[in-house]
Amino acid sequence: MSTSELLVTHDQRDRAVEILQEMYADGRVDKFEFDTRVEMALKARTRAELNSTFDGLMARPIPTQVPAAFSRPAPLQRYNSDGRGMGTVAHWLGYPTFFVGPALVVATAGKQNPAVRRHAVEALNFQITAALAFAALGITTGIVGSWIGFLFPILGLMWFILTGVGGIATAAGSNFRYPFTLRMVK
Numbered sequence: 001m002s003t004s005e006l007l008v009t010h011d012q013r014d015r016a017v018e019i020l021q022e023m024y025a026d027g028r029v030d031k032f033e034f035d036t037r038v039e040m041a042l043k044a045r046t047r048a049e050l051n052s053t054f055d056g057l058m059a060r061p062i063p064t065q066v067p068a069a070f071s072r073p074a075p076l077q078r079y080n081s082d083g084r085g086m087g088t089v090a091h092w093l094g095y096p097t098f099f100v101g102p103a104l105v106v107a108t109a110g111k112q113n114p115a116v117r118r119h120a121v122e123a124l125n126f127q128i129t130a131a132l133a134f135a136a137l138g139i140t141t142g143i144v145g146s147w148i149g150f151l152f153p154i155l156g157l158m159w160f161i162l163t164g165v166g167g168i169a170t171a172a173g174s175n176f177r178y179p180f181t182l183r184m185v186k
Contacts, residue, residue: 004048016041016050023057084171087119091167091176095160099127106185119170121185126166126178128185130159 017038024034037053044050086109093101102124110117133155141149162178169176 004046004051006047008044008047008050012050013041013044016044016053020053028057083113083115083119084173086113086116087123087170088167090116090120091123091163091170094123094127094130094163099124099131102127118175122177122181122183123163123166124185125183126162126181129178129180129182130155132182 020029020034020037020041023029024031029037040053041050044053086105090102090105093105097104102120105120106117106124110120134152137148137151137155141152166176166178
């Protein structure tokens with residue numbers, strides 16, 4: 001069995017139609033010839049029939065698209081485990097000190113290692129956002145009444161869990177970002 005007797009697939013017919021559309025768009029075939037050749041391509045059962053739809057046509061120029069210039073990806077910047085360790089400490093210092101601990105890490109170790117600074121700034125922004133949320137909820141509870149106070153435990157649980165997850169993710173080497181955080185410190 002020769003290759004010209006092989007049956008063609010729908011994908012091969014579709015590709016032939018795409019090539020004919022390119023030729024029509026380039027002006028290499030007119031409307032009548034395009035319609036005739038597309039009909040032949042869609043009715044083709046074998047490779048010989050599909051190939052005959054291109055008989056008498058000039059080969060398309062290769063390449064039809066200009067290839068994009070290849071550029072090497074930037075090398076990964078790896079920092080020693082100190083960055084992850086201090087980043088984890090910055091996140092978990094939110095438990096006993098709220099935003100003071102992450103601010104101290106930004107001011108000290110954050111000046112020496114950019115990875116520590118990135119994690120400490122993220123922890124600081126989250127702790128400041130949480131403090132503002134607690135303050136806003138307290139003010140709202142004072143104005144509206146104590147019935148809205150049930151949100152305090154929910155907010156506190158979210159703060160507790162997210163602070164822990166931030167530390168664990170940083171220890172695992174992830175570039176963790178807290179959701180719903182106002183990023184005031186850059």
